[in-house]
Amino acid sequence: MTHPGLDGRPPSASELTLSQIMDQHHTNLMGTVHGGRILNLIDSVAGVVAARHSDGPAVTAAIDETAFLRAVRVGDVVHVQARITWAGRSSMEVAVRCTADRWDRAVPPTVVATAHLVMVAVDEQGKPRPVPPLTLTTDDERHAFHLAEIRRKHRLALRDDLAAAAAA
Numbered sequence: 001m002t003h004p005g006l007d008g009r010p011p012s013a014s015e016l017t018l019s020q021i022m023d024q025h026h027t028n029l030m031g032t033v034h035g036g037r038i039l040n041l042i043d044s045v046a047g048v049v050a051a052r053h054s055d056g057p058a059v060t061a062a063i064d065e066t067a068f069l070r071a072v073r074v075g076d077v078v079h080v081q082a083r084i085t086w087a088g089r090s091s092m093e094v095a096v097r098c099t100a101d102r103w104d105r106a107v108p109p110t111v112v113a114t115a116h117l118v119m120v121a122v123d124e125q126g127k128p129r130p131v132p133p134l135t136l137t138t139d140d141e142r143h144a145f146h147l148a149e150i151r152r153k154h155r156l157a158l159r160d161d162l163a164a165a166a167a168a
């Protein structure tokens, strides 16, 4: 499945947390933060993690159903944590967890959104290029990898179904 010429890397080598204070420019008509703004952060941070793992640019091939668990408000500090859970030939799954706390109070962060993304490493022509395999050292990492393989099977089946429907 993986490329034989590349050395493995652990998820910790590329993981990233980005924190951003939500302000009035990020709100929807209800005054809470737009889901699209959170998705944009999720996609950006996943892209950085995938680029770090693969030493170059990566594009988003799929974003799984994203769960928005709690409204994000102006004045919340959103923390977007992303790490690689699975790597194949040219694609990687990135798991993202967003938490939020308040800018002016030390309160425990609560989870506001979660997502899994498929990022594909690409060359200068935008064609898929090989990525290093993922080195798994903990039981948590092995479990996350196993769950990612299950999600991948479902995604590829869905992709085939959608392609067949589009061609019909």
Ligand SMILES: CC(C)(COP(=O)(O)OP(=O)(O)OC[C@H]1O[C@@H](n2cnc3c(N)ncnc32)[C@H](O)[C@@H]1OP(=O)(O)O)[C@@H](O)C(=O)NCCC(=O)NCCS
Pocket (backbone or CB within 6 Å): 059, 060, 061, 062, 087, 088, 089, 090, 091, 092, 118, 120, 122, 126, 127, 128, 152, 155, 156, 159
């Ligand atoms: C992603 C992209 C580079 C894939 O190119 P492709 O010619 O279809 O290449 P492949 O079919 O060989 O797929 C490459 C890898 O991505 C995986 N992949 C592609 N689509 C996938 C999907 N929907 N779900 C899961 N994996 C997917 C393949 O399984 C393969 O994985 P592997 O190499 O690890 O085995 C191409 O479809 C593309 O450029 N898409 C647009 C990306 C983009 O612009 N994103 C921003 C959104 S606006």
